[in-house]
Amino acid sequence: MKKAVVLVSGGMDSAVVLAMAREQGFETYALSVRYGQRHTSELDAAARVAKMLGASEHKTVHVDLRSIGGSALTDDIAVPTEADGHVIGQGIPSTYVPARNTIMLSVALGWAEVLGSTDLFCGVNAVDYSGYPDCRPEFVAGFEQLANLATKAGVEGSRFRVHAPLMALSKADIAKEGIRLGVDFAQTVSCYQADEDGLACGHCDACRLRAQGFEDAKISDPTRYIGANIG
Numbered sequence: 001m002k003k004a005v006v007l008v009s010g011g012m013d014s015a016v017v018l019a020m021a022r023e024q025g026f027e028t029y030a031l032s033v034r035y036g037q038r039h040t041s042e043l044d045a046a047a048r049v050a051k052m053l054g055a056s057e058h059k060t061v062h063v064d065l066r067s068i069g070g071s072a073l074t075d076d077i078a079v080p081t082e083a084d085g086h087v088i089g090q091g092i093p094s095t096y097v098p099a100r101n102t103i104m105l106s107v108a109l110g111w112a113e114v115l116g117s118t119d120l121f122c123g124v125n126a127v128d129y130s131g132y133p134d135c136r137p138e139f140v141a142g143f144e145q146l147a148n149l150a151t152k153a154g155v156e157g158s159r160f161r162v163h164a165p166l167m168a169l170s171k172a173d174i175a176k177e178g179i180r181l182g183v184d185f186a187q188t189v190s191c192y193q194a195d196e197d198g199l200a201c202g203h204c205d206a207c208r209l210r211a212q213g214f215e216d217a218k219i220s221d222p223t224r225y226i227g228a229n230i231g
Contacts, residue, residue: 001027003117005108010045011190013123018053019181021121030055036066036074041198045189071097081203092131101134121163140164171213186222199226
């Protein structure tokens with residue numbers, strides 16, 4: 001069975017990607033990154049997801065992106081919500097974390113090389129996303145090229161592949177795929193500013209995209225909201 005390193009944030013997208021990798025016959029190794037994000041309840045969710053979906057190992061690596069800041073997720077900057085008039089997909093929002101996906105994939109690449117794996121999975125999505133430049137097909141293709149240039153395994157003839165199976169799917173499609181694969185979305189946390197119990201705010205981009213996805217897919221939303229308020 002081939003090994004694959006799967007980036008698992010604790011949100012719905014990465015949970016579905018982990019399930020997809022397993023369905024494709026990979027022995028999965030789940031990797032999460034504590035990068036200084038606003039809350040750690042998503043990392044608790046990542047541990048639940050990795051166990052729930054049968055990862056052979058789950059590793060959490062610490063990278064201090066809060067030390068450089070520059071994002072609403074790593075600095076004292078307000079998370080944009082619909083109350084601010086923020087429109088999803090117009091411009092790059094303040095929740096973009098400089099270099100985050102590059103760093104996460106780099107760590108995943110290192111672990112993959114140690115494991116003897118040449119397959120990396122990530123949950124980036126270019127359809128229902130918030131405008132992040134490191135969630136585009138061009139970024140994935142560029143990183144895959146880098147992976148094959150910058151590693152001992154690549155130089156010696158192995159071929160790394162970065163799988164982004166959600167790239168062209170809508171949030172509704174992702175929700176449906178998760179249900180098909182047996183993902184319990186109640187165990188996931190997507191909110192940018194969830195509380196310590198993993199309760200979601202219902203108003204940030206991540207919450208709004210997630211809720212709309214479940215609605216469009218005609219799937220009951222299992223998300224636990226603060227005060228049960230998503231209006």
